[in-house]
Amino acid sequence: MARVVVDVMLKPEILDPQGQAVANALPRLGVADVASVRIGKRIEIEFDGAADLDRAREIADKLLANPVIEDFTLRVEELPEGEEQ
Amino acid sequence: MTARIGVVTFPGSLDDRDAARAVHIAGAVPIPLWHDDADLYGVDGVVLPGGFSYGDYLRAGAIARFAPVMDSIVRAAGGGLPVLGICNGFQVLCEAHLLPGALTRNQHLHFRNRDQGLRIESTSTAWTGGFQPGQEIVIPVKNGEGCFMADERTLDELEAEGRVVARYVRGNPNGSLHDIAAITNAAGNVVGIMPHPEHAVEVLTGPSIDGLGIFTSVLAHLGARV
Numbered sequence: 001m002a003r004v005v006v007d008v009m010l011k012p013e014i015l016d017p018q019g020q021a022v023a024n025a026l027p028r029l030g031v032a033d034v035a036s037v038r039i040g041k042r043i044e045i046e047f048d049g050a051a052d053l054d055r056a057r058e059i060a061d062k063l064l065a066n067p068v069i070e071d072f073t074l075r076v077e078e079l080p081e082g083e084e085q
Numbered sequence: 086m087t088a089r090i091g092v093v094t095f096p097g098s099l100d101d102r103d104a105a106r107a108v109h110i111a112g113a114v115p116i117p118l119w120h121d122d123a124d125l126y127g128v129d130g131v132v133l134p135g136g137f138s139y140g141d142y143l144r145a146g147a148i149a150r151f152a153p154v155m156d157s158i159v160r161a162a163g164g165g166l167p168v169l170g171i172c173n174g175f176q177v178l179c180e181a182h183l184l185p186g187a188l189t190r191n192q193h194l195h196f197r198n199r200d201q202g203l204r205i206e207s208t209s210t211a212w213t214g215g216f217q218p219g220q221e222i223v224i225p226v227k228n229g230e231g232c233f234m235a236d237e238r239t240l241d242e243l244e245a246e247g248r249v250v251a252r253y254v255r256g257n258p259n260g261s262l263h264d265i266a267a268i269t270n271a272a273g274n275v276v277g278i279m280p281h282p283e284h285a286v287e288v289l290t291g292p293s294i295d296g297l298g299i300f301t302s303v304l305a306h307l308g309a310r311v
Contacts, residue, residue, distance in 0.1 A: 014189070014234060015192065015260075017190055017191070017192050017193070017194050017260075018190065018194065021194055063143070063147065063148075063151070064143065066144055066147065066180065066187055068179075068185075068186060068187040068234070068235065068236075069187045069189060069234055
């Protein structure tokens with residue numbers, strides 16, 4: 001089994017009201033030195049066999065991210081011994 | 086012949102019954118369409134109703150776009166079939182690339198549910214021909230992800246081509262760019278609208294009956310075409 005991790009983030013120019021709400025809550029934790037918070041999604045795709053980056057890219061491009069508002073990056077993640085099934 | 090307007094039900098659709106009722110009150114026959122059935126049963130137009138299709142998982146409308154019925158609708162829309170997406174239906178139309186842009190989280194993060202003023206900006210679509218240009222109407226808005234976003238080029242294009250169909254007046258409920266409440270495709274047969282015309286078709290339950298004009302407009306459009 002092989003895992004591909006896809007990170008989906010709002011494009012930099014798109015306002016992230018959820019991230020802003022989190023940033024605005026930080027002073028209540030006593031944190032005053034955070035300039036900005038942005039929230040995205042992490043998606044783990046597990047392939048039966050070897051990691052297929054091209055296939056994962058297609059999945060990300062067609063479904064996981066909306067290119068109008070979001071960018072994505074993907075990488076193969078090595079599964080630690082024992083997690084392998 | 087009486088027009089037949091299909092209303093699609095996805096898992097999680099909420100307003101399909103109201104949409105079918107609005108179609109009926111306008112004088113057409115509502116035809117229930119099912120997300121998993123690619124057959125459009127020869128309908129003369131299609132309404133994608135509001136709700137939370139597939140639980141709005143991932144992004145609103147993102148999974149509904151891949152429903153078998155959507156392949157047929159995308160193809161038929163290319164051939165001129167009138168298609169109206171309301172609220173979640175608008176989100177589905179954007180995800181399916183029948184309309185440009187995207188609908189994102191309301192800027193204030195609150196779900197907004199109220200009667201909303203709109204100004205009809207374009208009457209040259211299949212769904213707004215019965216209104217006067219600049220006419221103001223009041224229909225309910227109820228959404229959590231109704232903030233219309235698009236890049237500058239797309240916005241300029243929409244404005245220049247007169248494809249902004251309706252704008253919010255007396256307050257923007259979600260932060261939508263250019264106060265956009267509804268847009269259309271270049272051909273004018275596909276319209277996405279965030280507020281709910283189908284909830285404003287009867288005096289008893291609506292803030293007005295202004296929404297009925299959307300449904301009677303498409304019937305006039307179809308009648309003129311025959």
